Amino acid sequence: MDDVKIPYSLNSKAVAQATRAWLHTRGVKIEEIAELVLLLQQKYYPSLTMEECVHNIERVLSKREIQNAVLTGIQLDLLAEEGKLLPPLQEMIENDESLYGVDEILAFSIVNVYGSIGFTNYGYIDKLKPPGVLERLNDKSDGKVHTFLDDIVGAIAAAASSRIAHRKQAEREKELGLPHEPEDSEETSNTLDAEKMQRNNEA
Amino acid sequence: MDDVKIPYSLNSKAVAQATRAWLHTRGVKIEEIAELVLLLQQKYYPSLTMEECVHNIERVLSKREIQNAVLTGIQLDLLAEEGKLLPPLQEMIENDESLYGVDEILAFSIVNVYGSIGFTNYGYIDKLKPPGVLERLNDKSDGKVHTFLDDIVGAIAAAASSRIAHRKQAEREKELGLPHEPEDSEETSNTLDAEKMQRNNEA
Amino acid sequence: MDDVKIPYSLNSKAVAQATRAWLHTRGVKIEEIAELVLLLQQKYYPSLTMEECVHNIERVLSKREIQNAVLTGIQLDLLAEEGKLLPPLQEMIENDESLYGVDEILAFSIVNVYGSIGFTNYGYIDKLKPPGVLERLNDKSDGKVHTFLDDIVGAIAAAASSRIAHRKQAEREKELGLPHEPEDSEETSNTLDAEKMQRNNEA
Amino acid sequence: MDDVKIPYSLNSKAVAQATRAWLHTRGVKIEEIAELVLLLQQKYYPSLTMEECVHNIERVLSKREIQNAVLTGIQLDLLAEEGKLLPPLQEMIENDESLYGVDEILAFSIVNVYGSIGFTNYGYIDKLKPPGVLERLNDKSDGKVHTFLDDIVGAIAAAASSRIAHRKQAEREKELGLPHEPEDSEETSNTLDAEKMQRNNEA
Numbered sequence: 001m002d003d004v005k006i007p008y009s010l011n012s013k014a015v016a017q018a019t020r021a022w023l024h025t026r027g028v029k030i031e032e033i034a035e036l037v038l039l040l041q042q043k044y045y046p047s048l049t050m051e052e053c054v055h056n057i058e059r060v061l062s063k064r065e066i067q068n069a070v071l072t073g074i075q076l077d078l079l080a081e082e083g084k085l086l087p088p089l090q091e092m093i094e095n096d097e098s099l100y101g102v103d104e105i106l107a108f109s110i111v112n113v114y115g116s117i118g119f120t121n122y123g124y125i126d127k128l129k130p131p132g133v134l135e136r137l138n139d140k141s142d143g144k145v146h147t148f149l150d151d152i153v154g155a156i157a158a159a160a161s162s163r164i165a166h167r168k169q170a171e172r173e174k175e176l177g178l179p180h181e182p183e184d185s186e187e188t189s190n191t192l193d194a195e196k197m198q199r200n201n202e203a
Numbered sequence: 204m205d206d207v208k209i210p211y212s213l214n215s216k217a218v219a220q221a222t223r224a225w226l227h228t229r230g231v232k233i234e235e236i237a238e239l240v241l242l243l244q245q246k247y248y249p250s251l252t253m254e255e256c257v258h259n260i261e262r263v264l265s266k267r268e269i270q271n272a273v274l275t276g277i278q279l280d281l282l283a284e285e286g287k288l289l290p291p292l293q294e295m296i297e298n299d300e301s302l303y304g305v306d307e308i309l310a311f312s313i314v315n316v317y318g319s320i321g322f323t324n325y326g327y328i329d330k331l332k333p334p335g336v337l338e339r340l341n342d343k344s345d346g347k348v349h350t351f352l353d354d355i356v357g358a359i360a361a362a363a364s365s366r367i368a369h370r371k372q373a374e375r376e377k378e379l380g381l382p383h384e385p386e387d388s389e390e391t392s393n394t395l396d397a398e399k400m401q402r403n404n405e406a
Numbered sequence: 407m408d409d410v411k412i413p414y415s416l417n418s419k420a421v422a423q424a425t426r427a428w429l430h431t432r433g434v435k436i437e438e439i440a441e442l443v444l445l446l447q448q449k450y451y452p453s454l455t456m457e458e459c460v461h462n463i464e465r466v467l468s469k470r471e472i473q474n475a476v477l478t479g480i481q482l483d484l485l486a487e488e489g490k491l492l493p494p495l496q497e498m499i500e501n502d503e504s505l506y507g508v509d510e511i512l513a514f515s516i517v518n519v520y521g522s523i524g525f526t527n528y529g530y531i532d533k534l535k536p537p538g539v540l541e542r543l544n545d546k547s548d549g550k551v552h553t554f555l556d557d558i559v560g561a562i563a564a565a566a567s568s569r570i571a572h573r574k575q576a577e578r579e580k581e582l583g584l585p586h587e588p589e590d591s592e593e594t595s596n597t598l599d600a601e602k603m604q605r606n607n608e609a
Numbered sequence: 610m611d612d613v614k615i616p617y618s619l620n621s622k623a624v625a626q627a628t629r630a631w632l633h634t635r636g637v638k639i640e641e642i643a644e645l646v647l648l649l650q651q652k653y654y655p656s657l658t659m660e661e662c663v664h665n666i667e668r669v670l671s672k673r674e675i676q677n678a679v680l681t682g683i684q685l686d687l688l689a690e691e692g693k694l695l696p697p698l699q700e701m702i703e704n705d706e707s708l709y710g711v712d713e714i715l716a717f718s719i720v721n722v723y724g725s726i727g728f729t730n731y732g733y734i735d736k737l738k739p740p741g742v743l744e745r746l747n748d749k750s751d752g753k754v755h756t757f758l759d760d761i762v763g764a765i766a767a768a769a770s771s772r773i774a775h776r777k778q779a780e781r782e783k784e785l786g787l788p789h790e791p792e793d794s795e796e797t798s799n800t801l802d803a804e805k806m807q808r809n810n811e812a
Contacts, residue, residue: 008501008503009381010372011381012373012376012382012383013384014493014494015498017384018492018494018495062387063386063387064369064386065318065319065507068507068508071495071498072495072508075491076482078492084490086424086484087420088417088420088424088477089477089478089481092421092474095414097414097416098726099416099474099724099726101471101474101515101728102474102478102512102515102725104725104726104728104729105475105512105515106511109319109507109511112315113316113318115316115710116312116714116717117708117709117713119710119713119716119728120736122729122732123731123733123735123736124732124733124737126732127729127732127733128733163387165707165708166267166708169215170215173215178212178214178216179217180215180216181218181265182265183265183266183267184263184265184266211703211706213708214697214700217696217697218697218701221695221696221697247504267708271701271708271709274697274698275698275711279681282688282693287688288684289627289684289687290623290627291620292680292684295624297617298617300617300619301450301571302523302571302572302619302673302677303523303677304522304523304525304674304718305677305678305681305715307522308522308678309714310525311522311525312710318505319510319511319514320504320506320507320510322507322510322513322525323510323528323529323532323533324529326525326527326528326529326530326532326533327529327532327533329529330526330529330530331530369505372505415787416778417787418788418789418790419788421790423790465793466793468790468793469792469793470775470792471725515725518721518722519721519722519724522674522718575619575621584618585620585621585623586621587621587622587626587671588671589672590668590669590672590772
């Protein structure tokens with residue numbers, strides 16, 4: 001009975017782990033993305049630490065929507081690097097064709113999860129290409145293809161920046177004893193009752 | 204010195220409360236949106252209850268990004284109803300001009316927060332206009348202007364549907380004892396340490 | 407000197423031709439997409455013909471942005487069908503995982519080119535899956551993978567519908583002798599002077 | 610019979626004219642936007658002229674989708690300036706609240722019309738705020754509210770940059786006698802036959 005197929009079901013842990021593993025394999029360290037976040041945000045929050053930036057990137061990477069974009073983009077980079085895409089798509093991705101914008105589209109879907117305030121941070125960091133991970137990913141001299149990955153890294157930094165902005169508002173309100181209305185916490189717990197309890201505690 | 208201006212700072216509770224109050228004033232009940240969610244989702248989750256739908260809508264409405272879209276859209280409807288916009292924008296919004304798509308753009312920003320899987324649910328429910336709140340908001344006979352609100356209501360239902368889909372996956376994995384990787388919970392707590400503790404407990 | 411590499415430059419004709427060829431190879435006929443357009447639009451324009459629908463789809467397919475999305479989506483379908491993607495992305499695309507929304511994101515980039523009024527048409531037709539090409543692409547029984555293509559086809563139909571709505575407005579104004587301001591025609595001609603001439607003629 | 614209402618129909622010329630008039634009234638000159646385009650594009654096209662930039666902005670402004678975003682954004686700025694919005698929306702727009710992103714959402718709908726390659730240009734110019742129109746619009750000292758307009762101006766510059774990139778590709782292919790496939794020209798003419806004729810001539 002070797003042809004019995006186990007019904008497909010999403011393995012969320014495997015997807016989350018692959019996201020981190022693929023970023024690592026393609027040479028991107030979370031700390032490097034954290035440097036981009038710090039560059040974008042320290043103007044607004046001078047006491048922001050690298051540890052906080054790393055933490056916020058970790059939370060961003062836990063989102064299914066973002067994992068999907070990361071895996072799809074890196075997969076296309078890999079296949080282009082190995083010359084396994086069909087022409088003319090192969091040439092467009094391999095050469096980071098300037099009229100090909102699917103990389104920006106995937107990046108944008110990452111930013112979107114934490115809201116529209118991240119749009120400009122993504123565009124800014126992507127154009128600026130500060131020394132570090134973005135500059136290295138854009139160095140085409142080593143035969144590597146990072147057409148998608150450079151946009152993805154900028155988008156993760158922008159999303160983490162948005163997450164920080166939302167949390168800093170929450171922290172400020174709590175510190176000052178101002179009225180505060182917490183935003184959705186999608187996976188605090190797995191039951192309706194636990195969520196209710198939480199809200200009651202917060203009320 | 205009565206002209207000393209208190210520096211502006213966002214009052215997140217006031218924004219959250221206004222969102223609910225404005226929806227209520229414009230005649231939209233959370234239960235009616237919940238009926239749309241049930242219509243969209245009971246095919247996939249036969250045991251889904253109205254209570255769960257209401258709960259998920261409540262969480263969707265707690266998001267700042269979504270509150271901004273709701274308030275902006277209803278404000279434009281109100282001003283158009285009172286004839287207070289400048290021509291030709293007044294006529295376009297008052298008459299729900301078919302080539303005017305800013306209402307769809309705002310709706311889309313609501314759906315986006317819970318990811319791309321909600322795009323089609325929004326379009327479907329908006330075109331279908333099942334009997335209930337959407338049909339009523341589209342009845343132009345009473346002099347009310349709901350050019351933005353009908354799209355907003357459909358978008359909230361679509362966003363809540365996406366939220367349910369993500370949570371049902373989490374519940375299923377936990378019930379079956381499958382490996383599970385929780386998604387970001389933006390506001391579980393207000394400190395980094397508490398978040399770490401939570402993650403350690405889950406690990 | 408056989409290692410001299412010809413510098414890359416986009417071959418726009420090859421990209422356009424590949425778009426049509428790949429759609430054809432994957433079993434999608436322009437006439438079938440035209441039937442979706444007719445289904446979406448005949449309520450508003452009873453005299454709309456199949457020929458007009460085909461024509462508008464042809465114009466939609468001439469857009470670089472849309473060609474990029476079509477080629478990328480079909481490429482991912484093909485690779486998933488051949489089992490050439492890495493796990494867990496392979497499983498997600500092969501099984502049209504419901505929490506994987508990159509197909510919706512690419513579809514959305516197609517709709518966007520003709521504006522926000524197409525958002526709801528895309529969602530509606532994608533959910534409705536009327537008998538015809540969309541129903542066939544969703545039939546998983548033949549081992550084919552069309553995770554991206556079914557969304558792409560719906561999006562092309564929605565984009566063509568938006569194009570028709572914009573043109574019908576233009577036609578109506580011209581027929582009634584109303585003041586008319588033509589929209590951008592991106593590639594009427596290849597020189598600035600010719601464009602100016604055109605505008606002068608229209609003025 | 611003074612209560613007979615003329616049925617509404619879009620006056621496209623009035624919408625186009627209002628778009629230009631409102632930009633002018635709010636102190637934005639087309640030439641100033643052209644300077645932003647030049648700043649963004651002269652690196653890629655050293656021979657690009659101010660005249661070409663102005664021309665491309667004019668074409669961008671002829672798009673209905675973009676006119677809708679410009680009018681809606683400026684209207685909200687105006688009402689906020691006059692204190693005519695309801696709290697708490699009034700305070701958020703008046704103070705350009707950092708967690709309010711509807712201005713970015715409208716800006717993004719402008720960029721989208723010319724494709725995803727414009728996303729990063731918009732973000733970059735919006736963050737950079739070079740001396741000129743963007744710096745002036747962000748100067749809050751004069752009591753004016755330009756929460757939406759500064760994003761709109763950056764988005765128009767980004768859209769014009771994308772339009773230039775697409776046309777430069779077309780020009781290059783024609784000059785070098787390379788195979789060329791023209792992109793959609795939405796309003797070359799108002800009849801199907803004329804479009805066909807054009808395509809035949811190009812073939």
